[in-house]
Amino acid sequence: MAEDLYTVLGVAKSASADDIRSAFRKLAKKHHPDLNPGNKVAEERFKTISAANEILSDPEQRKKYDAGEIDETGAQKAPPRGYRDYADAAPGARYAYSGGGAGAEGFGGETFEDLFGTIFGERGARDAGPRRGQDAQYTLLAAFLDAVNGATTRLTLPDGRTLDVKIPPGTADGDVLRLRGRGAPGRNGGPAGDALIEINVAPHAFFRRDGQDVSLTLPVSLREAVLGAKISVPTPGGPVAMTIRPGADTGTTLRLKGRGVPAHGTLAAGDLYVTLEVRLGPADPALEAFLKDAPGAQKFDPRAGMDGAA
Amino acid sequence: MMTIERVFMEVRELASEDLERWIAAELVRPDGERGDWRFAEIDVARIRLIVELRDVLEISEPALPTVLSLLDQLYGMRRRMRQLNEAMEAHLAPDVRAALQRHLFE
Numbered sequence: 001m002a003e004d005l006y007t008v009l010g011v012a013k014s015a016s017a018d019d020i021r022s023a024f025r026k027l028a029k030k031h032h033p034d035l036n037p038g039n040k041v042a043e044e045r046f047k048t049i050s051a052a053n054e055i056l057s058d059p060e061q062r063k064k065y066d067a068g069e070i071d072e073t074g075a076q077k078a079p080p081r082g083y084r085d086y087a088d089a090a091p092g093a094r095y096a097y098s099g100g101g102a103g104a105e106g107f108g109g110e111t112f113e114d115l116f117g118t119i120f121g122e123r124g125a126r127d128a129g130p131r132r133g134q135d136a137q138y139t140l141l142a143a144f145l146d147a148v149n150g151a152t153t154r155l156t157l158p159d160g161r162t163l164d165v166k167i168p169p170g171t172a173d174g175d176v177l178r179l180r181g182r183g184a185p186g187r188n189g190g191p192a193g194d195a196l197i198e199i200n201v202a203p204h205a206f207f208r209r210d211g212q213d214v215s216l217t218l219p220v221s222l223r224e225a226v227l228g229a230k231i232s233v234p235t236p237g238g239p240v241a242m243t244i245r246p247g248a249d250t251g252t253t254l255r256l257k258g259r260g261v262p263a264h265g266t267l268a269a270g271d272l273y274v275t276l277e278v279r280l281g282p283a284d285p286a287l288e289a290f291l292k293d294a295p296g297a298q299k300f301d302p303r304a305g306m307d308g309a310a
Numbered sequence: 311m312m313t314i315e316r317v318f319m320e321v322r323e324l325a326s327e328d329l330e331r332w333i334a335a336e337l338v339r340p341d342g343e344r345g346d347w348r349f350a351e352i353d354v355a356r357i358r359l360i361v362e363l364r365d366v367l368e369i370s371e372p373a374l375p376t377v378l379s380l381l382d383q384l385y386g387m388r389r390r391m392r393q394l395n396e397a398m399e400a401h402l403a404p405d406v407r408a409a410l411q412r413h414l415f416e
Contacts, residue, residue: 082359086352092386092389
């Protein structure tokens with residue numbers, strides 16, 4: 001607001017009491033109203049320098065002014081307005097409690113109707129008109145393949161009623177299905193609420209899902225791996241024939257296009273990734289004898305390249 | 311409306327990462343967007359309140375959302391009560407007022 005008092009008197013903050021006194025006298029002489037009759041500016045100026053002198057010439061006051069405890073007029077500085085000044089008034093709506101979903105005013109709104117509902121019961125707007133029933137929330141554990149391919153599952157509600165829940169193909173863990181009108185009944189002719197069903201997908205013994213794609217670790221025999229074979233592979237949609245080329249190995253991954261999660265909505269069908277895992281099976285004396293004599297068997301070192309790794 | 315720089319001048323003991331975190335957690339809700347926040351007076355008062363809750367009243371950071379939520383509910387209720395008072399001032403017949411006064415205050 002006002003000019004700094006030291007500036008008004010034209011002295012440094014470090015000025016001594018004598019400096020201040022002589023600066024004031026010099027300025028007072030120049031602007032004294034009696035010496036400048038009719039000059040409003042001089043009169044104002046004189047008031048300003050007198051006020052400045054009043055504070056700066058009093059050691060106590062000067063100390064408070066330097067510490068910022070009082071302002072240029074000597075008034076106590078007002079502390080900043082507290083949060084309650086805003087929160088109690090209209091601006092407080094900015095931080096209206098909204099937790100718990102429904103009523104925008106939370107404690108202030110919902111509870112208010114709770115508390116005063118008996119007065120307004122007859123005429124209150126909330127109860128007079130039709131009112132939609134509340135949504136009901138349920139959780140449903142779906143089998144992996146039911147979620148991938150889609151299925152209809154019967155859900156038994158806590159009150160004994162049953163709901164047939166149609167799980168659409170491609171449903172992912174955590175998806176929420178909305179069954180219109182299957183929540184709590186409405187009041188005064190209002191529509192019923194919805195049932196919101198969160199789907200939890202159970203893990204599968206063999207399949208794993210990544211979005212639209214599914215992966216599978218498939219055991220193969222040594223013979224199938226070495227010589228190649230045509231084998232049957234389980235997929236989410238049922239078994240499919242697949243050809244393994246000769247020389248396949250553990251870790252080899254084959255892609256079966258379109259055999260993952262079926263197409264649904266705007267998403268194309270995903271793929272099934274089959275990773276081979278060679279199993280030796282029961283001990284075989286003939287194989288042992290062969291490997292002892294096979295000239296190539298001793299040359300392959302699967303750990304070549306690991307030297308110095310540890 | 312003021313800028314974030316201005317807020318830091320107003321509330322000296324405020325660290326920028328604290329404010330960023332409080333905004334992210336929606337404890338403080340300025341207008342605008344990250345990089346161009348606009349703070350209303352109530353936002354600044356609320357920041358001061360949070361700093362005080364933490365530094366003076368020693369309320370730990372994890373407990374702040376709960377404390378603020380309770381305060382928001384309390385102030386929501388107070389604003390609503392004030393509205394009720396206004397509604398009663400405007401519409402209550404004198405005899406009903408007198409009856410309420412007897413019931414509540416005597």
